[in-house]
Amino acid sequence: MDLFEIIEKPQNFPYCPGCGHTLVNMALAKAIVSLNIPKENILIVSDIGCVGLVDKLFNVHTVHTLHGRSTAIGTGIKMADEILFNNNLKTIVMIGDGGATIGLLHLVEAAKMNVDITVLIHNNFLYGMTGGQHSGLTPQNFITSTTRKGNPFPALNIIEILKNAGASFYARTFVQDRELSDIIKEAIVHKGFSVIEIFELCTGYAARYNKLKGSDLKNILEKHGGKIKEKKERLSFGESYEESIKGEEGGYELKVIEKEFEIPFNKSQKIIIAGSAGEGVQFASSLLALSALICGLNSSQKNDNPVTVGSGFSISEIIISKEKIRYSGIENPDYLIITSMDGYKRVKGKIMKAKNVIIDETLSDESKFLRVPARKYKGERGGPTVFSLGVLFEKYKIFPPEVFLKTVEKYGKSKEKTIKIFEEGRKFALKG
Amino acid sequence: MKTFITGGELIAKGAIDAGVKFYAGYPITPASVIYEPMMRELPKYGGIAVGASDEISAISYCIGASLRGIKAMTATSAPGFSLMIESVAYALMSEIPIAIVIAQRLGPSTGAATTSAQGDLLLTVFSNSGGYPIPVLSPSNIEESYEFMIHTVNVSEKLRTPAVLLTEKEVTMTRKGINLNEIKKPEIIERKKFEGQGEFKTYNFKEISDVPEFSPVGGKFLTRYTGSAHDKKGILKKDDPEVIEVLYHLKEKIYKNMEDFYFYEYEEKGKDVLLVSYGITSESVREISDLKNIDYLILKTLYPLNGKFLKDVFERYRKIVVIEENISGSLFFLLRHLLGDKGVSFTKIGFLISPSEIAKFLEEL
Ligand code: SF4
16 A cells, blocks of 8 residues: 555645644554555544644544544444444544643543544644643643643653553554554554554644744653653453343333222223422332233333432322323322321422322321321332322222232332231221 | 333434444443443443543544444533534534433533433534534424434435434433334434445535435545545545535534424314423423313424424414424524514423413413
8 A cells, every 4th residue: 555545745734834733644544554554444533623634644444523523432332333343443543731631530431331443642732723731641841822831731641541541552652753663553453442642742732832842752751751651451341241231132011900800990090199308208209100000001100209319308209091191290189198297398398289188197187087007118129108008098998908909019129028017907907 | 001210211223223333431420321322231232332532532533433334323411512613513514423422410500410401403403613503303202202313314314414302301311211113213213325326526426416426434435535625536625516515414414304203292182272382391381281171392303493484384373383492592593583472482491391380380471
């Protein structure tokens, strides 16, 4: 393969004379040619900035992305390529200072997951395209258009960060390094995440502001950790992923709820169950909704809780109907079941609108309400709700108890305990 | 035969049946109920489901997978979608199909995660820099969430665009017994691929509204994708009439190819008041319409609007009440130019709008 089959002649590059990007591009093109990879199997993902002008210089697949997102988009491409295709696509991400800092999390994640991409960080110590402003990679005391007296802060050591994130190939060097093309070659061949930080000069700004020559780069490199190149053996993203899903098969089947009972049922029933989060209110309530379904009826369960699942109120609104259910909220409940103070506070406004109220005996002295010892069962997950359902079934005959028992048998968790508490509730209702 | 299921799970199932093979997500209530089944089920279909470290990573991974030629999607809520917006515009400009579910919750900002709302319609419709359109669809109940997830993937693949399924917490998280035969499955649409006829250009079109034939990165034909102004070949350019033509094409491609995707439900009873709504509020509208014999129109395609059809319908009424669960009437705002002075807005936040509240509003009208 001829070098200029895959890359434009350097005299046509859009960079300022002496810009390090020219050298990196040539080193990359040489690496590709020497590896003899077909053009169709090479992808360059570019970022924003002068470095992002690279697309049209290369005769390979190119994706020009957003600022900082090139690594993440390259990651998505390679994830799909490694697992769903034949894993032939060599994905090279070209970023500058901004791509590295805006996209820092993407770099860390790609390194962590060992996604098989090669990232070339063109570190020229500032933002060139926008006028030489300082960046996260600007060395301390370095002069830029926004740090005229020198940058007060040290540069991020990006390779150190990515090494700690798990990068399986990382290197740092400078653009005149004669080995640069070989290092790039090694990175491309490496299976897993590889990153090379390349120190270079922005002749447009950095060289002028800091009176630097190309030969000063080596010095700057020495002061910032020196040249390194390390490799580690690790499973690639695709290998780890495939390992993690081994044996996953079958399809996404919707669970069919069989009709088990034929019972007369006319008027729709609206039940609100209000308790405390973390006490299994919503799961236990689903047993009521399922009871309706196994009788061939319709039901809906609209849940509400504050942000965490372990504190505050937990509410289920259940509608049971022969007809299709539309609006799933409940304004005037037929039954309002309150099993805790959290629940009480949340539904207070509806107590007067409820036809029947079943409430834990510690929460109210009101004789109009059916007061029950529901909280006695709070030690069991769903206990207070299941106890109250026992009362509801026995006292108000909403369904025959066999319906609930069957529901628990088919869809319950810790079935024996659930049935025991339900029966306690029934017994209580019978006595009262 | 019935199943007892949330809209979130039906959306996940719809996505898988639509051929989605890549999901990247970041948890957020009330969209986590889509993320979880996708992580659980997609590997069974040979697909990839990954957790990302934020919403920007999630959508970027999806864009990457779609560029490789895979149907990809993510799901979030407004706080996450706000982070994704730059990337949505990127997918629009680069003509990359991607399906995004937004499960609305009470805003603004992080608002209330577990409270249903319909406040993000305008954020979604006008989310793109430059003012370019993206299709926005919305199921009007839990039963339809499966079908509309498929429509959303279909429209995004067919038009090579990001497309949004806009829904609400009470669809994704409410569990309902549903007859399996109520769940409708639309035909699955595949992205049109370039097969080697003539010269390949990443953004080739003859008519301005044509959807360019797709070729994946890593495929036989060298591709040039870009989010910057470009010509049909994908070469970054500025001073070229073709660049402007490509930009007009991004608009025309959507407006001219929506015919198969204008979804609505119109109940005509010959009265002079029309109720208009979308999403979960539609259920209350249906209920009150049944009870009081009132006409209604439920929009299931929220953008672009089928202006001619809407004008035709609106002409038949004396009053048109737009009902939605937000604070300033987003759908009303979107329809205002078609409503003229017949339009009335009824909004509320904090709880679902109930049929009786609609009835009361109509009495006081
Ligand atoms: S401004 Fe700096 S980085 Fe940009 S092309 Fe010129 S020298 Fe290179």
